[in-house]
Amino acid sequence: MTKNIKVIIIGGSAGSFTVVANILKELPKNFNIPIIMCLHRLKHIREGFVEALQLKSNLPVVEPYDKEKIKAGVVYLAPANYHMLVEYTQTIGLSTEEMVNFSRPSIDLTFQTAAGAYRSNCVGIILSGANRDGAKGLKFLKEHGGTAVIQTPEDCKVDTMPKAAKAITTIDYEFTTDQIIDYLKKLTS
Amino acid sequence: MNIEPQIVVGLTELRKLSDFIRYKYNFDFSHYAVASFQRRIMRVMEIHKLNTIDDLIKKLAASVTFYDDFLKEITVNTTEMFRDPSLWRALRENILPELKNKTTIRIWHAGCSSGEEIYSMAILLKEAGFNGNVKIWATDINSNVIETAKEGKYPIRNMELNEANYSRFEGVATLKNYYIEKDGFAFMDKNLLNNVTFKIHNLANKEVFCKFDLIMCRNVLIYFDKVLQDDVFKLFHESLNRHAYFVIGSKESMIWSSISNKFKLINDREKIYQALI
Numbered sequence A: 001m002t003k004n005i006k007v008i009i010i011g012g013s014a015g016s017f018t019v020v021a022n023i024l025k026e027l028p029k030n031f032n033i034p035i036i037m038c039l040h041r042l043k044h045i046r047e048g049f050v051e052a053l054q055l056k057s058n059l060p061v062v063e064p065y066d067k068e069k070i071k072a073g074v075v076y077l078a079p080a081n082y083h084m085l086v087e088y089t090q091t092i093g094l095s096t097e098e099m100v101n102f103s104r105p106s107i108d109l110t111f112q113t114a115a116g117a118y119r120s121n122c123v124g125i126i127l128s129g130a131n132r133d134g135a136k137g138l139k140f141l142k143e144h145g146g147t148a149v150i151q152t153p154e155d156c157k158v159d160t161m162p163k164a165a166k167a168i169t170t171i172d173y174e175f176t177t178d179q180i181i182d183y184l185k186k187l188t189s
Numbered sequence B: 001m002n003i004e005p006q007i008v009v010g011l012t013e014l015r016k017l018s019d020f021i022r023y024k025y026n027f028d029f030s031h032y033a034v035a036s037f038q039r040r041i042m043r044v045m046e047i048h049k050l051n052t053i054d055d056l057i058k059k060l061a062a063s064v065t066f067y068d069d070f071l072k073e074i075t076v077n078t079t080e081m082f083r084d085p086s087l088w089r090a091l092r093e094n095i096l097p098e099l100k101n102k103t104t105i106r107i108w109h110a111g112c113s114s115g116e117e118i119y120s121m122a123i124l125l126k127e128a129g130f131n132g133n134v135k136i137w138a139t140d141i142n143s144n145v146i147e148t149a150k151e152g153k154y155p156i157r158n159m160e161l162n163e164a165n166y167s168r169f170e171g172v173a174t175l176k177n178y179y180i181e182k183d184g185f186a187f188m189d190k191n192l193l194n195n196v197t198f199k200i201h202n203l204a205n206k207e208v209f210c211k212f213d214l215i216m217c218r219n220v221l222i223y224f225d226k227v228l229q230d231d232v233f234k235l236f237h238e239s240l241n242r243h244a245y246f247v248i249g250s251k252e253s254m255i256w257s258s259i260s261n262k263f264k265l266i267n268d269r270e271k272i273y274q275a276l277i
């Protein structure tokens, strides 16, 4: 690894929950890079999601407050009915602006703002999903020097989202869930 | 309008723009949260087909009307009736009973946007048996949304979500009792506005105009930086009666505020605070 990775951004939709749960289960307690996750979810259900992920995870999983400082070893999950943005001060910014790609939270928004704040120091990973949200975000991230990763379409329950990303961006790595886990583990060692 | 910005505006350009606006129009954007402000600027440039910040600045310099429109497009106005139904249940069950004995109850909705929150409050109060002894102030910086709020006319397609929220709020009736449907719009019952005063008000000017028993300011402070947030928290504190209530959005927090010790968090999930002094 030549790049100094300071943040990992993950986007997922239909079929991504198990993947995310498996990743979180495998990452060690001392994993010292922040993980920012934008997963599509029902607008009106505030409870349950973060709790379900926390059960699997060795790392703390939080739905951040607006202006929360991004810390190493913490997993940030976009709260229901808010876009989750990454501020230049490396804090979380929340927004209720219009839906993007019929989604709030929108993966494009999280990826674009994270890329703006972290430039080449970020990895963006697009997982299984049934729409195109995240494709433009991953492109933007790649154009700003970040590393673009998708879940191998064959490994996905629904491959529309990684395929849409691949169609417009040169992908650095196509990984299965296990390979994503190995890759992430190596980033900190 | 769902517009995805393609233009990229850098931080130096943003600063140039906000310096210009402060100089020319005396409006200070320097304390808006950068990431969302940047997105809104790019969106406006997309809508008006402007390619560079200098093009935007030229247009702003040439026309006050354009500046007015620009201001309205920069603010995020999305809202819902009974957004976060559990908050509205908590208001009904825990807060209103505490206010019931007051001779006059004063409520301020700061950043009321197109008024969905105002109608929600009016419905809540009506269903809880409050009559004339409530006075509501609804303020926003954006005059367009205030006009919509007064008119109480909403696209019928928005009502599905509002109805769903109302039923999660477990209101006594159905939302349909409070509006009539015509030509693809829902027209809200104007009687709901009997006790409401609308006012254009810029929170950044820190103007106290009354003392309140309840202030609601949800999903407005997320668009400000911590410095402006703190100023606005102080404004609210000055505008609250002793032991009055203060509600922010469910994902906003006062923990970083220098005056958080002047408030007690009485419902963490719904972010209901009470002014201590």
Ligand SMILES: C[S@@+](CC[C@H](N)C(=O)[O-])C[C@H]1O[C@@H](n2cnc3c(N)ncnc32)[C@H](O)[C@@H]1O
Pocket (backbone or CB within 6 Å): A096, B075, B076, B077, B078, B079, B080, B083, B110, B111, B112, B113, B114, B117, B139, B140, B141, B142, B145, B201, B202, B203, B204, B217, B218, B219, B220, B223
């Ligand atoms: C997202 S809406 C919130 C609507 C409603 N409170 C809710 O939570 O559904 C934010 C509102 O804040 C208003 N706003 C932004 N800056 C403001 C300022 N400086 N002073 C007053 N209102 C402002 C915007 O015009 C917009 O209507």
